Amino acid sequence: MKRATLALVVLAACAAGWSAVAEELPEADKLPVIEEMPDPLVMLDGQRLTEQDQWPARRDQLRQLFEHYMYGKAPPAPESVRFKVRSEDPKYFDGKATKREVTVHYGPEGAPPINLLMVVPNDLGKSAPVVLGLNFCGNHTLLDDETIALPTVWMPNRCPGCEGNKATDKGRGARVGRFDFEYAVERGYSVATFYHGDIDPDVNDFNNGVHPHFREKEARQGPHDWACIAAWAWGLSRAIDYLEKDESIDNERIIVYGHSRNGKTALLCGAFDERVAIVIPHQAGCGGSSPSRSPVGEQLKDINSRFPHWFCGEFHKFNDDPRRLPIDQNCLIAMCAPRPVLLTNAKDDQWADPSGQFDALKSAGKAYRFLGSPGLEAEKQPPLGQPLLSHLGYYIRAGKHSVTRDDWKVFLDFADKRFAK
Numbered sequence: 001m002k003r004a005t006l007a008l009v010v011l012a013a014c015a016a017g018w019s020a021v022a023e024e025l026p027e028a029d030k031l032p033v034i035e036e037m038p039d040p041l042v043m044l045d046g047q048r049l050t051e052q053d054q055w056p057a058r059r060d061q062l063r064q065l066f067e068h069y070m071y072g073k074a075p076p077a078p079e080s081v082r083f084k085v086r087s088e089d090p091k092y093f094d095g096k097a098t099k100r101e102v103t104v105h106y107g108p109e110g111a112p113p114i115n116l117l118m119v120v121p122n123d124l125g126k127s128a129p130v131v132l133g134l135n136f137c138g139n140h141t142l143l144d145d146e147t148i149a150l151p152t153v154w155m156p157n158r159c160p161g162c163e164g165n166k167a168t169d170k171g172r173g174a175r176v177g178r179f180d181f182e183y184a185v186e187r188g189y190s191v192a193t194f195y196h197g198d199i200d201p202d203v204n205d206f207n208n209g210v211h212p213h214f215r216e217k218e219a220r221q222g223p224h225d226w227a228c229i230a231a232w233a234w235g236l237s238r239a240i241d242y243l244e245k246d247e248s249i250d251n252e253r254i255i256v257y258g259h260s261r262n263g264k265t266a267l268l269c270g271a272f273d274e275r276v277a278i279v280i281p282h283q284a285g286c287g288g289s290s291p292s293r294s295p296v297g298e299q300l301k302d303i304n305s306r307f308p309h310w311f312c313g314e315f316h317k318f319n320d321d322p323r324r325l326p327i328d329q330n331c332l333i334a335m336c337a338p339r340p341v342l343l344t345n346a347k348d349d350q351w352a353d354p355s356g357q358f359d360a361l362k363s364a365g366k367a368y369r370f371l372g373s374p375g376l377e378a379e380k381q382p383p384l385g386q387p388l389l390s391h392l393g394y395y396i397r398a399g400k401h402s403v404t405r406d407d408w409k410v411f412l413d414f415a416d417k418r419f420a421k
């Protein structure tokens, strides 16, 4: 189908208003091939935006396209969340911080709660900005602290100390540094994190985690229903629902961060949830910050075959030709506009396509400039080890797919700079 034909299909759908569009969208194999990443400023019917007040309609359209073709549609936010403070230690890190564990219930009855671990700086004299992110192997692995609750939900056995898909004490402190709590506190930031399996176990099964609690009893997962990454991103938004009620947190300065699959999730959360002030997807790669169309690194057919549960069923139809996608990840970054986004990478992590990510950022920059924000202030990728901390930021260092103190320094330098504006 040519773009003009697609335009007719879409115009017909538009007659019923955008809310009805998702049902009218063409099947993957009926979509036209688009060689380059789709322009974030051009509507699906080919119309280019000319006025800033047209942006919300385009953003809403992009949201529907990502839901329909890629991540699946999550349920609306619950009216409220309930929470219980499980533990609190006001003298953490030699009195520099308060550690808090909070259980967040978002309903319906029986849905698995979020177990949030937070460390908040003391004596700031004001509420603190927060870096919120998912972790891979449980809160207890991130700090050397025997009081932190062990997860009781399903765990992958590759996580340290896990046996028979259960967490054990042996994993305590095994991943210290992944979330650099003490360093963040010293720089005036709080950190909040929870295990992504609290929301949905990372396995190809939609009958566990949150999924069965949000559909009719006999219903099965449909091709456009929320898959794992959408569920995790929705979970991050539920943690934000709680953080908004926590007086020690400045809810104007919420940073959503994540590494790798959790970075893909951070970007989706930031794109969909405008309460997020800054988005930092670290080495997020395919299905996150790198273009689906790029021939470099992980391809859609790789990711969909190894992790079939991360994206909705419809997305698998693009395995052989990602150029049929009416969206690309530049558009997901653009959905964050005008809020700052920082993409961070490592040279030896070509699987995550660092250069493709720079291209996506550049293209997203058009939406930022359209909205009056400077966007990306460079034409070329910066040299190794030299962070580009413009409004849309980029960083690539030597080394591999990992999280280091140096990475955390860059995250917080970026946040300092953006919040100072």
Ligand code: GCU
Pocket: 259, 260, 261, 262, 283, 284, 285, 286, 298, 303, 351
């Ligand atoms: C795999 C996968 C990546 C993902 C990474 C991770 O390498 O192919 O897409 O980012 O796992 O989450 O650790």
